[in-house]
Amino acid sequence: MKPNNDFVAWFRSIVPYVNEFRGKTFVVVFDGEITAGERSAEIFRDFNLLVNLGVKLVIVHGVYPQIKSKIREANLRSKYIKGLRVTDAATLNLIKETVGQIRIEIEALLSMGLSKPPMANSTIRITNGNYITARPIGIVDGVDLMFTGEVRKIDTTAIRLHLDQGEMALLSPLGYSRTGEVFSLTPENVAIEVATALKADKLIFLMDTPGIDRRSNGDLNGALSELTLAEVRALLSKLESNSVKLSKDIQKYLPCAVQACVGGVDRIHLISRRIDGAMLQELFTHKGVGCMISRGPLQTFRSAEIDDVGGILELIEPLENEGVLARRDRKLIEIEIDRFLVLEYDNMIIGCAALNHFPGTPVGELTCLAIHPDYRNKGCGDSLLKRIKIRAKNNGINELIVLTTKASHWFTERGFNETSIEKLPKIRQGRYNYKRRSKIFIRSI
Numbered sequence: 220m221k222p223n224n225d226f227v228a229w230f231r232s233i234v235p236y237v238n239e240f241r242g243k244t245f246v247v248v249f250d251g252e253i254t255a256g257e258r259s260a261e262i263f264r265d266f267n268l269l270v271n272l273g274v275k276l277v278i279v280h281g282v283y284p285q286i287k288s289k290i291r292e293a294n295l296r297s298k299y300i301k302g303l304r305v306t307d308a309a310t311l312n313l314i315k316e317t318v319g320q321i322r323i324e325i326e327a328l329l330s331m332g333l334s335k336p337p338m339a340n341s342t343i344r345i346t347n348g349n350y351i352t353a354r355p356i357g358i359v360d361g362v363d364l365m366f367t368g369e370v371r372k373i374d375t376t377a378i379r380l381h382l383d384q385g386e387m388a389l390l391s392p393l394g395y396s397r398t399g400e401v402f403s404l405t406p407e408n409v410a411i412e413v414a415t416a417l418k419a420d421k422l423i424f425l426m427d428t429p430g431i432d433r434r435s436n437g438d439l440n441g442a443l444s445e446l447t448l449a450e451v452r453a454l455l456s457k458l459e460s461n462s463v464k465l466s467k468d469i470q471k472y473l474p475c476a477v478q479a480c481v482g483g484v485d486r487i488h489l490i491s492r493r494i495d496g497a498m499l500q501e502l503f504t505h506k507g508v509g510c511m512i513s514r515g516p517l518q519t520f521r522s523a524e525i526d527d528v529g530g531i532l533e534l535i536e537p538l539e540n541e542g543v544l545a546r547r548d549r550k551l552i553e554i555e556i557d558r559f560l561v562l563e564y565d566n567m568i569i570g571c572a573a574l575n576h577f578p579g580t581p582v583g584e585l586t587c588l589a590i591h592p593d594y595r596n597k598g599c600g601d602s603l604l605k606r607i608k609i610r611a612k613n614n615g616i617n618e619l620i621v622l623t624t625k626a627s628h629w630f631t632e633r634g635f636n637e638t639s640i641e642k643l644p645k646i647r648q649g650r651y652n653y654k655r656r657s658k659i660f661i662r663s664i
């Protein structure tokens with residue numbers, strides 16, 4: 220049988236994500252269109268798949284389009300104050316009826332997903348219940364919003380109990396007051412509060428918009444695929460002054476993202492529900508298909524720790540196989556882990572470098588400099604080199620050497636000069652691998 224290299228490479232590329240997401244809590248929110256819309260079966264199958272991969276998943280559904288048409292059919296009239304519907308008793312009855320109906324449809328879709336590949340023979344239970352305590356919003360601009368409410372409290376203990384048993388939590392936009400009344404909530408309010416209360420790792424908005432127009436954000440170099448909280452705030456103030464154009468969905472969800480970030484959720488994703496496998500593409504590929512908003516900077520440099528050995532190996536092994544880097548034993552990396560610096564992006568190691576000091580000499584060696592192919596040519600290599608130089612100086616090193624087979628020009632362009640083996644410290648000369656015939660470079664620092 221012929222080896223399928225694409226499959227092997229693809230499989231290896233998703234392993235770091237699978238490891239990263241196992242045991243993490245994700246909250247996904249979507250409006251009512253999703254149950255009847257295109258790709259609904261695939262979306263619900265993907266929810267099951269995430270749970271099977273060990274993600275603790277909470278899904279929050281809306282009912283907006285269904286309620287809108289029911290109100291029309293019943294000849295009722297909705298009144299909105301500052302974007303919030305006034306929910307009278309008749310409308311609340313329609314909402315209760317619709318929530319029940321949609322919940323059943325969702326449970327059916329989730330059960331259907333389990334009978335087909337890739338989820339056949341797996342069992343995932345769904346939990347829902349009186350997890351949300353609500354209170355009335357009250358009077359806005361002199362108008363009583365009646366049964367329109369907001370989240371007051373979430374029973375995180377109960378939800379966690381079910382998530383920890385591998386169940387998926389399905390939450391509806393309804394909450395109950397201590398006096399036994401039912402209140403209509405927005406799915407976004409429920410999702411943000413649940414994500415914050417559960418200290419979720421990700422909050423995902425599945426939007427109706429066909430795709431994210433990453434070009435609509437001209438002032439940020441066309442990059443709507445990744446934004447920090449500070450950038451989102453800047454974007455929102457530009458939106459207020461009409462100096463930037465964004466789709467309706469993005470306008471609606473960006474303030475929600477800010478609220479969730481401020482509440483402590485690290486990553487918010489805005490994804491179109493209309494793209495097949497959008498959630499999987501966003502979560503398991505570097506490029507993604509949506510917009511990821513992060514609370515803090517996505518990229519951090521730090522000293523490596525013993526738990527980073529796996530991530531470092533995943534990064535350097537392909538380069539060792541190609542002969543670009545000299546082979547290193549896992550044990551040796553474990554022993555020498557203090558010598559490594561790593562570059563993390565979104566909790567994954569995408570770069571590393573190590574510094575060896577030759578005792579009794581002012582010479583240090585930069586080794587194992589590697590940047591993940593998806594992140595090259597963005598200055599990451601340069602930044603790691605700068606940090607290695609600082610570390611070297613702090614250790615009394617004033618000459619840095621490096622041995623390379625494929626990156627000579629990269630180092631000469633950064634002030635390194637080619638030198639001969641005799642210029643290496645004696646101990647290093649003895650370990651020079653004549654088979655690899657690496658070129659030797661040196662520079663003062």
Ligand SMILES: CC(C)(COP(=O)(O)OP(=O)(O)OC[C@H]1O[C@@H](n2cnc3c(N)ncnc32)[C@H](O)[C@@H]1OP(=O)(O)O)[C@@H](O)C(=O)NCCC(=O)NCCS
Nearest residue numbers: 587588589590595596597598599600601623625626628629
């Ligand atoms: C070499 C390496 C670390 C550079 O990292 P990087 O983050 O892509 O580099 P930077 O973004 O800082 O620099 C990019 C520049 O270097 C150039 N460059 C990248 N790799 C190069 C190489 N092997 N040789 C020469 N130039 C190279 C790019 O073309 C770009 O130049 P440009 O902007 O003029 O087009 C990375 O390519 C890598 O991991 N290579 C495999 C491992 C390796 O060879 N390590 C060095 C031996 S220890």
